[in-house]
Amino acid sequence: QVNYKIDVTLNDISHTLDGFVKMDYYNNSPDTLYFIWLHVWPNAYKNDRTAFSDQLLENGRTDFYFSNSDQRGYINRLNFKVNGTIANTTDHPQHQDIIKLILPQALAPKNSIKIQTPFHVQLPHNFSRGGHVGQSYQATQWYPKPAVYDYKGWHPMPYLEQGEFYSEFGNYEVQLTLPKNYLVAATGELQDEDEKKWLQQKAATRIIYDDAPVKKQAANKKIKEEEPEFPVSSREQKTLHYVQNNVHDFAWFADKRFVVRQDTLELSSGRIIQVAAFFKNKPEGNAVWKNSIRFIKQSVITRSNWLGEYPYNTATAVEAATGIAGGMEYPTITSIPPSKTEEQLEHTIEHEVGHNWNYGILASNERDHPWMDEGINQYYDNRYTSTGSNIIKDKNEKPGFFENRIPADVGAVGLSMMTGSKKDQPIETTSDKFSEFNYGLIAYYKTGKWMELLERSLGTEMFDSCMHEFYHRWKFKHPYPEDFKRVIEDVSGKNMDKEFALLTMKDDLENKHLKKDLKFSSFFNLKDTDKHHYIFAAPAVGFNLYDKIMIGGLLHNYTLPAEKFQFIIAPLYATGSKQLNGLGRISYTLFPGNNGQKVELSLSGASFSGDSFTDSVANVKYLRFSKIVPSIKFAFANKDPRSQLSKYLQWKTFFIREQGLRFTRDTGTQIETITYPFAGRYVNQLKFVVENNRVLYPYKTEAQLEQGDGFARLALTGNYYFNYAKEGGMNVRVFAGKFFYLGDKTYLKQFETDRYHLNMTGPKGYEDYTYSNYYIGRNEFEKYASQQIMQRDGFFKVRTDLLSSKIGRTDDWLAAANFTTSIPTSLNPLQVLPIKIPLKLFVDIGTYAEAWKQNSGTGRIIYDAGLQLSLFANTVNIYVPILYSKVYRDYFKSTITEKRFLKNISFSIDIQTITMKKLFPQIPF
Numbered sequence: 001q002v003n004y005k006i007d008v009t010l011n012d013i014s015h016t017l018d019g020f021v022k023m024d025y026y027n028n029s030p031d032t033l034y035f036i037w038l039h040v041w042p043n044a045y046k047n048d049r050t051a052f053s054d055q056l057l058e059n060g061r062t063d064f065y066f067s068n069s070d071q072r073g074y075i076n077r078l079n080f081k082v083n084g085t086i087a088n089t090t091d092h093p094q095h096q097d098i099i100k101l102i103l104p105q106a107l108a109p110k111n112s113i114k115i116q117t118p119f120h121v122q123l124p125h126n127f128s129r130g131g132h133v134g135q136s137y138q139a140t141q142w143y144p145k146p147a148v149y150d151y152k153g154w155h156p157m158p159y160l161e162q163g164e165f166y167s168e169f170g171n172y173e174v175q176l177t178l179p180k181n182y183l184v185a186a187t188g189e190l191q192d193e194d195e196k197k198w199l200q201q202k203a204a205t206r207i208i209y210d211d212a213p214v215k216k217q218a219a220n221k222k223i224k225e226e227e228p229e230f231p232v233s234s235r236e237q238k239t240l241h242y243v244q245n246n247v248h249d250f251a252w253f254a255d256k257r258f259v260v261r262q263d264t265l266e267l268s269s270g271r272i273i274q275v276a277a278f279f280k281n282k283p284e285g286n287a288v289w290k291n292s293i294r295f296i297k298q299s300v301i302t303r304s305n306w307l308g309e310y311p312y313n314t315a316t317a318v319e320a321a322t323g324i325a326g327g328m329e330y331p332t333i334t335s336i337p338p339s340k341t342e343e344q345l346e347h348t349i350e351h352e353v354g355h356n357w358n359y360g361i362l363a364s365n366e367r368d369h370p371w372m373d374e375g376i377n378q379y380y381d382n383r384y385t386s387t388g389s390n391i392i393k394d395k396n397e398k399p400g401f402f403e404n405r406i407p408a409d410v411g412a413v414g415l416s417m418m419t420g421s422k423k424d425q426p427i428e429t430t431s432d433k434f435s436e437f438n439y440g441l442i443a444y445y446k447t448g449k450w451m452e453l454l455e456r457s458l459g460t461e462m463f464d465s466c467m468h469e470f471y472h473r474w475k476f477k478h479p480y481p482e483d484f485k486r487v488i489e490d491v492s493g494k495n496m497d498k499e500f501a502l503l504t505m506k507d508d509l510e511n512k513h514l515k516k517d518l519k520f521s522s523f524f525n526l527k528d529t530d531k532h533h534y535i536f537a538a539p540a541v542g543f544n545l546y547d548k549i550m551i552g553g554l555l556h557n558y559t560l561p562a563e564k565f566q567f568i569i570a571p572l573y574a575t576g577s578k579q580l581n582g583l584g585r586i587s588y589t590l591f592p593g594n595n596g597q598k599v600e601l602s603l604s605g606a607s608f609s610g611d612s613f614t615d616s617v618a619n620v621k622y623l624r625f626s627k628i629v630p631s632i633k634f635a636f637a638n639k640d641p642r643s644q645l646s647k648y649l650q651w652k653t654f655f656i657r658e659q660g661l662r663f664t665r666d667t668g669t670q671i672e673t674i675t676y677p678f679a680g681r682y683v684n685q686l687k688f689v690v691e692n693n694r695v696l697y698p699y700k701t702e703a704q705l706e707q708g709d710g711f712a713r714l715a716l717t718g719n720y721y722f723n724y725a726k727e728g729g730m731n732v733r734v735f736a737g738k739f740f741y742l743g744d745k746t747y748l749k750q751f752e753t754d755r756y757h758l759n760m761t762g763p764k765g766y767e768d769y770t771y772s773n774y775y776i777g778r779n780e781f782e783k784y785a786s787q788q789i790m791q792r793d794g795f796f797k798v799r800t801d802l803l804s805s806k807i808g809r810t811d812d813w814l815a816a817a818n819f820t821t822s823i824p825t826s827l828n829p830l831q832v833l834p835i836k837i838p839l840k841l842f843v844d845i846g847t848y849a850e851a852w853k854q855n856s857g858t859g860r861i862i863y864d865a866g867l868q869l870s871l872f873a874n875t876v877n878i879y880v881p882i883l884y885s886k887v888y889r890d891y892f893k894s895t896i897t898e899k900r901f902l903k904n905i906s907f908s909i910d911i912q913t914i915t916m917k918k919l920f921p922q923i924p925f
Helices: 039-043 049-056 192-206 213-226 292-306 342-362 376-388 410-420 436-458 462-474 481-492 495-502 747-752 886-895 900-904
Strands: 003-010 016-027 031-039 075-076 089-091 098-107 111-122 131-134 136-139 148-149 153-155 170-179 183-186 238-249 252-255 258-266 272-280 315-320 328-330 333-336 517-524 532-544 548-557 565-574 580-590 598-614 620-636 643-658 662-666 671-673 677-691 701-708 710-723 729-741 813-822 839-848 864-870 875-885 908-911
Touching: 039 049, 098 111, 098 747, 111 532, 148 436, 170 252, 183 238, 183 258, 183 272, 183 315, 192 258, 252 272, 252 333, 258 292, 272 292, 292 315, 292 342, 292 376, 315 342, 328 342, 333 342, 342 376, 342 462, 376 436, 410 436, 436 462, 436 495, 462 481, 462 580, 481 495, 532 565, 532 701
Parallel strands: 003 170, 272 315, 315 333, 517 532
Antiparallel strands: 003 016, 016 111, 031 098, 075 111, 089 098, 131 136, 136 252, 148 153, 170 238, 183 252, 258 272, 328 333, 532 548, 548 565, 565 580, 580 598, 598 620, 620 643, 643 677, 662 671, 677 701, 701 710, 710 729, 729 813, 813 839, 839 864, 864 875, 875 908
């Protein structure tokens, strides 16, 4: 047990706390203690070398990593004394926010010591649960605090965003000094009668806004006259005194704009507690909070009935910045983020107030066993809703298009997706080891379902008896999973090994193998996917210069969770070529092993017009291509579920059939005949890809070996993104390729393999030899469509395709580096536009085999540079070359005589790169 007396002063100019803490530390263990691990968690915000910073990056956030020094925080000026004797501290070997207090004398069992120290805290910007936003303060984890020493030993732990806390119980007495014009909501009971009267006066006179315009205008006028929206700091000070026993933490919130609502609640024992809501005074009103007191009361009543009576005398909810997606609980008080609807507010208050039981009163080790708080609390959230305990009911509005296709229980879909792909984790996983996706899905949702299974196994009446006993036996004592199991077995008299074994297992809690039927639906449907094999229909459109607008349909079975067998077919009628085009794909996925490795067998195909020819009498012939592509792909398992690393090996064979032109002349009649024969070819492709979609410095490497008739082609490509501290970054792409002739090199073979040769310039449509990229006009040599290129090989942005042999084209080897950097907002001239258009700079540098030969027409190193406009999340990129090597300048002067600037512009369209992983990198599927 640790009892605290803390005196602290807030400076709302420097956003600092200056305090002094006295601790009475009781050693109730059977062990002699020679040191005490202390949490100094404000140091988690000290720099970017903390566990907190690392975890934020892993979870896809860079705001703290790139924050300014004045946004960060720390704790210092510590000077410990133990029983009046100066005591030394040592650093933790790994974490800056943990220190070891060396005791001058050993602390024997059943004895106590007095620890004291001054401390100074620089409050950070609120990145995670605590800090400040301007002059709004959320003081959480703000003082030095001993780690827990229980029968499993010491539990020093760094502050984390994902993974909550474990602290010793004790009695708190806190004196808080701050400017007089702040209202404060805090853990425990306020002892100052004058402040109580002031809060009561504020609660009685403040207006709660509603949706009536006249009332809202009057309220806004009254607030504006009485108090500015964000009043300047008051130099008059006040000191507030709070007391609370049997809690393991103390939090307080201060703001000059709080609206206060207070009331009392009589519990079933007859004991009366104080209920309060603190929320922001906003010009647009805050009608969402008008029922907040009722929400708090109902939350306390239901949890008291289902678990055990609330033991404290206050229950408070406060609207505050949390720095996280949801709210955050502390003993007797919870912070609630701004809510858009009353339904959302009630759910958040109910959930966070409910944490007073499992997080606050029972106080399990949530870092190691997050399900014991989050999951059990989630179960009671579900019960709150399913029993009709919620105050705000459904409005029974007619569901719209999306509501009809999205299930109310979205968690079931997510869990099925993860278990189906074998990327889920056991419930009994430590919070810091969960992937971000699994943390909410498993620790919360799946545990809630496990508790429902426990309830069904025991019966509701027996289940409630077990939970009541668990609460009464273990309140204020830090239970572990084995303690929870023992209570269930003691009360029920049943062996619960089978049920509790599920906590350490992956996969579904119950093996449900329902027979599915076929069901047709439009567009998509995520409802009842455990009952139906859906087949979806939707309209489809397409376009290219030859087929023109294509209209058709889309038939597929893509849904969530994904079917093992998937198909998509899209027949399209071309209004230009008057032909039936389309594409399709079928695949079957296997998940061998137990960690997410995947084998995908697929067969895809497509057929469109790739060119057109107009003869001498103005007849237009559309030249078609088609392809059939069998493939097998093996995705390797990722040993670390939190990692964004992925690796796969893929084999494809492209069977391609193309229509061409043939001119023949009858030597007798001298009549020329044009025919359009089809020719077939193939390309075998083996690819190995390693990719890390981490938010900081993501990278991708790819090794690709291709082989066709008479040739082989090896290409190595690497991409690495360097984030800038303020905004944007630089992408570096490197490429090295080698072309091989299989057999002797002849002029005929050189001509026949021309489209497979390595290019310094981004390839044009006719060089997309596997037809894997979308082109507006695949074989155009004039106008805008001819200016489209693709990202491959050297990927220079300048084009020399009017030559019979392009500059930088080779049938030997080629190497290049491409640099693309964002332009700071302050230097971007396009910032004056009403829409955000990211402008970038590009530089390309390369060399190739022919440049190293004697009397080569180019220098050994060639380059280009210019501006890049990236649209639609980098799907469409427009390149404007401005600087380039002499060989390019000479080419442009000799071949492009007019509109040179416009004709030098190139662009790429990378629809084929759009994937779920690219759009949502944190989702592990």
